[in-house]
Amino acid sequence: MDSVANRVKPLARQHIRAALLSSIRGLSDDAASRRRRRRLLYDRILRVDHAGELGADRIYAGQMRVLGRDPVVQHMWEQEKEHLRAFERLVPQHRARPSALRPLWDSAGFALGFASALLGQRGAMACTVAVESVIAEHYDNQIRELLADAGEDHAELLDLLRRCRDDEQGHHDTGLEHGAEGAPLYGLLTAAVKAGCRGAIWVAERI
Template sequence: KFSNQSVGLIYSRCHSVIPPPRDNDEKEMLDRMLRVDHAGEYGANRIYAGQMAILRRSQTGPLIQEMWNQEKKHLERFNEILAENRVRPTALLPLWNIAGFVLGASTALLGKEGAMACTVAVEESITEHYNSQIRTLMEKDPERYTEFLQVIKEFRDDEMEHHDTGLEHDAESIPGYWLLKTAIQLGCKVAISVSQRI
């Protein structure tokens, strides 16, 4: 006899938020989505780690830690979803590991405003990316992807909150804000594009 708890555990291990793909095209689409979502959350974690390495003891430290804790939960969830669906992560994780940390640390060296400008740029890119995925899934079959859509929407809302937090904490006051933001977002676009494929 199984207890309710163990039945729930077995169910959650067998049950994924992703429906079994109907054909190769759907499998490829979902694999690409999961791979890039996982890479994005992994990169965001490394950026916050870099920021915390510099600003841990500053007044902004607790705020960055709070946002990082949410990103850790996102990454954990995508680790689970990748495993449940036997999707390999991008081969570029070692690169995103270093690049994310360097981006987080170098912008944090510009002070709180630099770190917040980086947060605004990255989180805006991730929000736009999630919105694009939501549109794609809604157009294809919203009922079929209900659970996956719930996960993406929840994470998208968290990212938008981080974006707004960055603006509230003087992101735009750093000299060269628009230049910095544009450069970071260009990097994010490239990272998203290659992480889907490799």
């Protein structure tokens, strides 16, 4: 009996050791999988949001080129500059890949802002209403996505997205308060701008 017991004990220890090693490897694989998922999630979110805030900055730059010292547009522009600075800090911090189409977002944003302001302040406000309605919805979707990622701490990014979302919604409301709906071809203009924004979001998430 003693010889049998002596043989069983090493076997039991081997099984326990193997089980522990398997558990450790499983935990390590799970942790690596979570890190990879988080990295991909942040890469996509930061790339598209950085590109979007760059575009927004250039839209207001284009509008100000036409409208001059418009205090309403200037205030919204200053907020967009703050958003852009925040994302420019987070992109390298999380080693996210910026959009390869930055020159396009730069020039397209400025052109949109400039062209909308040629229709007067109401045209500029109509552009703002269209852009910000899409962007506020976009931020809402990202916030829900992060909140659904149970077990992960996204507090810093969630705080920024909520702040940006609230500012964009405020810009949308400001546009309506300043006569956006009185712009020439308001319905057609806003529909076209919204479609362009949604297309830009789709592209910037990927490129």
